[in-house]
Amino acid sequence: MNALLQYAVQGLAAGSFYALAALGLAIIFGVLGVVNFAHGAFYMLGAVTAAVLLDTLNLTLWWSLLVVPVLMFAFGVVVERLFVQWLLRLDPLYNFLLTFGLTLVLVELVKQKYGVSGLPYTPPEALQGRVELAGVVLPRYQLFVFLFSVAICVLVWLVMTRTRVGMIVRASTEKPELARALGINVGRWVTPVFGFGVAIAGLAGVLSAPFRAITADMGNNFAIILFAVVVIGGLGSIVGAVVAGFLVGLVEAFGQAYAPTFAQVLIFVLMALVILVRPAGLFGRKEATA
């Protein structure tokens, strides 16, 4: 029982990174129609930035959770204005070429600057060690990651369902052309939405900093699993992205515990099963099957 709960919390913490990143990916895809293959690199940049801020300015995780998303938002805005905006009218192949190319550039730049060995990261003392809950001893940091991510997901969900911005994002995701014909300037939302998606990938990176080896390559494997998450949840579905993120985290954690060599394979087995039963993903809309 104790072990099971520990694996579950570990899985939910790992799933938090997937959920947050997939959330950003889903919103970007919904509004821009761009599948952002650079999302893993943005996640890596978030973690690296947190490590650099800690090392140079002694900014702790608390500060990084605030500062890094802001920096990443600005970075996302620049990337969107410089590159991504030109993709919107083009064949999706160009979107792959650009965002994948961007990944290679960012990864190599980080390698040049910070090398290939991992950067160190220590979380604040308050988040170190273990905490005993109802007789089960759990790592404090993993619990924090899970709760923090859930809070962010709930916040995004509230914005999406209760505000005019959310209404516009949902409408332009579902029927972009109609939204324009109804007087919504969809183009105006493209840049902030991309920035937001990048910011939240960066936030996932910050959260993972004390938990993962911080290297230029940390986003590569992450991105592969992230796409499994998106396919499982249903491309463009925000709820699907979050649910599938946590689900994949759990599969990964239990896989590592009971069948370490198959842990990653299990994720793709899950993906294959989901596609067999529901081709559009767990929460995907039917149109996506066509």
Add this chain to the structure above:
Amino acid sequence: MLEVTALNAWYGEAQALHEVNVRVGEGEVVTLVGRNGAGKTTLVRCLIGLHRQVSGAVCFLGRDVTRLPAHQRARAGMGWVQDDRGIYASLTVEENLLLPPSVSERAWTLKRVYEAFPELAGRRKAGGTTLSGGEQQMLAIARALRTGACLLLMDEPSEGLAPVVVARIREIIREVKATGVGVLLIEQNVTFAATVADRHYLLSQGRIVETLDTADLQRREGELLKHLGI
């Protein structure tokens, strides 16, 4: 209020509209009759600004809007009631109503919408596409009216609906017309067109081949139905 002059439209190399001239005045209901593939929907998409491969001129309220993007045309007062009704599944009934911005002082309040469409009032928190086909059509029309649009572009509003619903749509169009709103109605249902409209354009292979008044339309209904292939 709407003046279309020598409008040509293309899909790549294929020309879909040839020198189309259409005029809709204030408080006038004009139908566009033609068989499937005649170019009716293409014409409406050109008017609202979703199809941009065009030449010629679209003037709206005395202003040349040919180069304006769709959202600015909507804000100038064009309301589109799409042929598939265009109701958002991810938005509630009320959100569907509130999504488009109000564009004039003619804009309806939600209260007025719910009084005119009581079937929507009870379902305001329901998902847009959980409504029946007829209710979705009411929602689409109500959404356009709520913005205060002064020109309604309605693409086959009576299609696939029960006679009692069609009768309500006819009433709504008459009421809207009485307030000075212009309506361009795409219809294959000649009988329905004859009961609501002042003038009729017959569109065939991308050309306006005839302009008829309602008396002509009724007299030649049999011939037109044959032309429409119904």
